[in-house]
Amino acid sequence: MEFDEPTEKLLIDVARLDKDGETYAGVVDDAVLEMADNELLRPFGGIRYELFVQLFGTELLVRGTLAQDFDAVCCRCGCDFDFTTKVDDFTFNLEVNEKTEFADLTDELRQSIILSLPSYPICRQDCRGVCASCGKNLNEGPCTCEHTERDSRWGALDSLRLGGK
Ligand SMILES: [Zn+2]
Ligand SMILES: [Zn+2]
Structure with missing residues (x-):
């Protein structure tokens, strides 16, 4: 398969997680970013993630990288440009118990991407x-x-x- 189909959520299968940890890689639909009203930043292609997930006792530990492409409008010159925002140190931990089947990380992905975005996108530093x-x-x-x-x-x-x- 050439492209990963975006999924609506990122669910970690806690109940069946390998005890040595597992790599989760894929794409979550960027509609979860809820940026349809944003005139300056339009996400495309989905949130790409590559995460290592491991269970330590009752604590689920997730770390890895995220990336999202945007069509943007420069707020200085008004030109259109593309850029990729990256989160190189995404980490998340969650207390789980024997009843936990899935952990939904979609909201953490969303927040992390939103926080990584510039308030005023510019096409280049010296625009x-x-x-x-x-x-x-x-x-x-x-x-x-x-x-x-x-x-x-x-x-x-x-x-x-x-x-x-
Ligand atoms: Zn510009
Ligand atoms: Zn002039």
Whole structure:
């Protein structure tokens, strides 16, 4: 199989977990991120995870990595760009007992990805933004207006906010 089909949840089969631990790898549908209303960040392809899961007594220990691709809009210059957010140190532990059959980690995945996201996505660290007066993308060169650095950096974000209402 070339691609992993995304699943709706990440369930750990605690009752049947190998005593030496097991690797869980796959993709969870990124609809769980509930970001459909977000204009700046649109997830695609699902949350990829690669986790090692082990039971120590009554404690389930999970650690590994997560990644999620996004189509984003730069809040400085308004251009579209793609980026991948990665969580290299995802860890989670959960107290379980002999009645625990499955542990649902979907919500932990969601929270961890959300926390890893930038509040204001920018296409690159030194993005110059657009001129607030004439709208020229200053990454392509300077315009002839007189303007302050702040105007150009936040122009695209301000116009997006105004446009969204
Ligand atoms: Zn930009
Ligand atoms: Zn200008």
